[in-house]
Amino acid sequence: xxxxxxxxxxxxxxxxxxxxxxxxxxxxxxxxxxxxxxxxxxxxxxxxxxxxxxxxxxxxxxxxxxxxxxxxxxxxxxxxxxxxxxxxxxxxxxxxxxxxxxxxxxxxxxxxxxxxxxxxxxxxxxxxxxxxxxxxxxxxxxxxxxxxxxxxxxxxxxxxxxxxxxxxxxxxxxxxxxxxxxxxxxxxxxxxxxxxxxxxxxxxxxxxxxxxxxxxxxxxxxxxxxxxxxxxxxxxxxxxxxxxxxxxxxxxxxxxxxxxxxxxxxxxxxxxxxxxxxxxxxxxxxxxxxxxxxxxxxxxxxxxxxxxxxxxxxxxxxxxxxxxxxxxxxxxxxxxxxxxxxxxxxxxxxxxxxxxxxxxxxxxxxxxxxxxxxxxxxxxxxxxxxxxxxxxxxxxxxxxxxxxxxxxxxxxxxxxxxxxxxxxxxxxxxxxxxxxxxxxxxxxxxxxxxxxxxxxx
Ligand SMILES: Cc1cc2nc3c(=O)[nH]c(=O)nc-3n(C[C@H](O)[C@H](O)[C@H](O)COP(=O)(O)OP(=O)(O)OC[C@H]3O[C@@H](n4cnc5c(N)ncnc54)[C@H](O)[C@@H]3O)c2cc1C
Numbered sequence: 001x002x003x004x005x006x007x008x009x010x011x012x013x014x015x016x017x018x019x020x021x022x023x024x025x026x027x028x029x030x031x032x033x034x035x036x037x038x039x040x041x042x043x044x045x046x047x048x049x050x051x052x053x054x055x056x057x058x059x060x061x062x063x064x065x066x067x068x069x070x071x072x073x074x075x076x077x078x079x080x081x082x083x084x085x086x087x088x089x090x091x092x093x094x095x096x097x098x099x100x101x102x103x104x105x106x107x108x109x110x111x112x113x114x115x116x117x118x119x120x121x122x123x124x125x126x127x128x129x130x131x132x133x134x135x136x137x138x139x140x141x142x143x144x145x146x147x148x149x150x151x152x153x154x155x156x157x158x159x160x161x162x163x164x165x166x167x168x169x170x171x172x173x174x175x176x177x178x179x180x181x182x183x184x185x186x187x188x189x190x191x192x193x194x195x196x197x198x199x200x201x202x203x204x205x206x207x208x209x210x211x212x213x214x215x216x217x218x219x220x221x222x223x224x225x226x227x228x229x230x231x232x233x234x235x236x237x238x239x240x241x242x243x244x245x246x247x248x249x250x251x252x253x254x255x256x257x258x259x260x261x262x263x264x265x266x267x268x269x270x271x272x273x274x275x276x277x278x279x280x281x282x283x284x285x286x287x288x289x290x291x292x293x294x295x296x297x298x299x300x301x302x303x304x305x306x307x308x309x310x311x312x313x314x315x316x317x318x319x320x321x322x323x324x325x326x327x328x329x330x331x332x333x334x335x336x337x338x339x340x341x342x343x344x345x346x347x348x349x350x351x352x353x354x355x356x357x358x359x360x361x362x363x364x365x366x367x368x369x370x371x372x373x374x375x376x377x378x379x380x381x382x383x384x385x386x387x388x389x390x391x392x393x394x395x396x397x398x399x400x401x402x403x404x405x406x407x408x409x410x411x412x413x414x415x416x417x418x419x420x421x422x423x424x425x426x427x428x429x430x431x432x433x434x435x436x437x438x439x440x441x442x443x444x445x446x447x448x449x450x451x452x453x454x455x456x457x
Pocket of ligand 1: 297
């Protein structure tokens with residue numbers, strides 16, 4: 001009989017286990033991961049071409065340090081020396097508009113020249129500080145928020161495509177309180193986004209980089225955590241059901257093996273946790289099943305630099321759904337993370353699965369053919385890639401729709417004592433959010449196991 005079983009060895013489950021190592025003296029735990037590797041979406045793969053080795057991240061490739069959880073974890077693990085700093089993400093970002101690539105107007109010059117906005121749209125955007133501020137705690141969609149503050153043109157022409165691209169979703173459904181709480185905080189704090197941005201710029205920032213990645217790819221962080229854990233660690237161990245026992249829970253693996261524990265932390269997506277809780281907590285399972293998940297995939301494609309047109313210099317291209325393209329965005333890894341490349345080569349990362357969800361189910365050759373066709377049309381890129389790495393997650397990208405946090409509150413209230421949920425389906429999708437949730441769940445499980453052993457005495 002263990003104290004705690006953690007299901008799912010992505011960054012959330014690993015952070016939960018790390019927290020138990022830090023504060024759970026004498027606590028016995030197991031971490032069970034379905035796949036043959038730790039890290040879930042934090043995965044990296046090498047590409048070989050012409051005698052050189054390149055590195056591609058499949059999921060996250062930038063961790064923001066404004067949310068302190070990742071940086072704190074990096075320090076605890078002694079990984080500071082392994083950190084690399086990605087280049088600025090705000091330069092040379094384009095959006096596809098009516099089939100044409102247009103720069104997103106982030107500088108005053110571009111703002112005046114951009115064909116994306118009418119003069120009316122420009123004036124509306126500049127009138128942002130004059131709009132009344134919302135100061136309550138209620139949720140709204142990203143589309144409502146942006147329209148309210150910056151106007152409908154800004155939403156439709158570039159802010160919507162950027163936010164929709166980041167969250168692989170329709171901004172009209174996406175919860176602002178989950179996806180961009182910082183924008184609501186800024187509105188509350190200064191009455192306007194512009195005023196808050198100016199105020200924040202004048203404040204001294206904490207030392208250290210704003211965004212980070214690692215020499216060995218994103219996978220380095222989860223692998224480092226796994227190497228430091230001392231509990232029972234099992235790869236290739238998919239959990240198939242969980243059921244209550246007299247003293248806690250039995251966690252059954254697909255192989256039929258059972259582990260018993262007083263508490264269970266489910267660090268799996270809500271659609272997986274819904275299945276696992278069917279017997280133990282049917283009402284929670286129904287509510288969990290209401291959280292939608294989208295398909296998502298990325299392809300890292302390596303080219304010779306000369307294969308791409310020299311102009312315009314593109315660091316990122318966002319593609320709104322209305323453009324009816326098979327791909328959702330393109331970023332240029334070799335510019336964002338130059339240490340990942342060699343002179344004369346361009347490493348692209350193409351996002352897919354939002355506009356055309358079935359792409360994640362295609363065979364490699366058919367998928368590459370479709371992506372290649374889109375890159376040819378959009379960027380004039382005719383050459384075949386020298387090497388590629390494909391990553392796909394079917395129903396793997398959680399969608400936090402308006403009212404999401406209330407739904408999560410209701411799910412948590414419905415759980416039997418001793419079951420805890422954490423991860424990207426619940427209270428924020430970014431890696432720091434997942435780390436925070438994993439650590440919080442571990443603390444809650446520890447508290448409950450302490451109070452049980454107290455009352456047993
Ligand atoms: C393309 C892409 C780009 C992203 N970019 C960024 C970014 O730049 N910055 C950022 O902060 N975030 C980014 N994110 C989001 C972030 O990567 C994820 O939200 C986060 O990694 C999720 O971690 P997790 O541990 O909660 O879930 P996952 O990584 O999904 O891990 C869940 C684990 O549970 C395992 N599992 C599933 N079923 C079972 C079972 N039955 N039994 C046992 N184990 C099971 C899975 O195999 C998996 O390893 C990105 C995500 C994607 C897809």
